Amino acid sequence: MPGTIDTLATVECNDLIESVSTRSYGQLRLRLDRQIPVLPGQFAMIKPHGHYEPLLRRAMAYYRCGLGKKSLSVDFIYQILGRGTQMLAKLKAGDEVDFLGSLGNTFYIEAAHRHEALLVAGGVGSAALFMLAEELVRCKIPTKLFIGGAGRGDLCGLGDFISLLSSDQVISATMDGSYGEKGFVTVPFEKHLQSRRGEPMIIYACGPDPMLHRVSQIADQFAVPAQLSLESPMACGFGICVGCAVAVKAESPVGFIYKKVCTDGPVFWSNELHW
């Protein structure tokens, strides 16, 4: 994990995102007084400094980053779910945060050259795809985003994605029909693959496990390579707790071995995974 540092970061801003659904989200910007590599798909382990509860830092995917003269700012979007994210939601500008990063691997962007890149995001999973989308655009790779959630308020980062990719390259789906198509985001995604059958495409996805599983099935069906960014509970983020096990196909008596989401991932090829 070259480039990993354990340091204090300072909160620049922490905005709670209004949501019409029952879920709430926050967008946190941290400033580091030094610069470290920040790659699409990577994450950091963070928690408010000086707090005993919660005990463990929380793994958060980088949403975007910005370079200052000597500093670095990184943004995270988090869904307020349990004690850890409730504590994050209380952070105010100027507060200190324990920061361990950058952690994990990155998306394999080289594979997208001369392909159409299809991004599939579910809920807060979209956060892990924004820097990837920026990089794909920078590399002039045609990029389309399929973004889904329970309702309009769960399409995290939608405005940023539309600004980056333009609205006709962002296809939305919500379970309550409040925005875009009604239903699962994998439905318009599958339709698109059907309409482009045989053309060179590559898939990058992040979201809830059932969505990733469906994306993986569709990728298989159309023989399109797919990279999935996984989420898992983890205590450390740098490979020592072995809590974030994911079954990966391998020659073994059971047909798989456990790899670590934190250091072997979080990005895996979908055909590696033993669902």
Add this chain to the structure above:
Amino acid sequence: MNNNPQSAIRNPQSDLLSVEIAGIRFNNPVLTASGTCGYGLDMAELIDLNKLGGVCTKGLSTRPLGGNAPWRIVETHGGMLNAIGLQNIGARAFVEEKLPELRRYDTRIIPNVFGYTVEEYIEAIEILEDGEGIDGYELNISCPNVKAGGESFANDARQAAEVTAAVKRAARRPVIVKLSPNVTDIAVIARSVEDAGADALSLINTAVGMSIDINTRRPRLANVTGGLSGPAIKPIAVRCVFQAFRAVKIPLMGIGGIATVEDALEFIIAGALAIQVGTANFYDPSASMKIIDGLADYCRRNGLENIGALVGTVELNH
């Protein structure tokens, strides 16, 4: 390694903190606990392994183990439950792939060893005996003994003694036996293991616990139960060290929720000559480094020539 008296003046921390346990000389009494620091090298980018007293590796078995299905961990108040399932690369791979790099650091290397039969412990030890640079072994005896009805070795004084004695016969290096808190009387087990020839004890392993999701009514861990660690178990661990200190003459290593120098001192005063930092490595990787500096400061502030003078000095008379 340091015979120059001048350097002792430059680095008085070594005099204040060096301790000898079971014939092993530790630069300081702070180790990282098994299962919380990988094979040591995994922490090398975040902490200075040369500064660490020692490393207890992830538990090693004769053959590699794949571990349990997820979910393997869940955070609880002041701690966490884990049911990793002793996933490890196996003793042979440790010796061949990890040890050559690990022994380049000036820290003591204590492989943690486990098995499901006495024979498996012996087999793992015999593999590790080939490894150069190993200073001693820590036995995890909390595994079920599959040849004796599946009860944990650690829960039965006779079985704990049996595995200890068998390993002592097989090992030319010192053997530290790691005790479980999930027993009726830890003093009985401690004495039994001492009588069987253990060179030192480390305690405690995790406390068995469980957590249930009230919405699904399912256990939060796929394994149903798991080992509770972290600050939540510290008072249990301090009590166990206190009781064991009064029961045996061999040295003790204290483990259980140690995250700060104050925690470490509490264990030392209760009777531990060394301590192991466990779960704190996950959320504060440099905790062990801060504890080492803090112990040296404490010695200086309190006029202690060596931290050993503090061991077991708990004052019971009011």
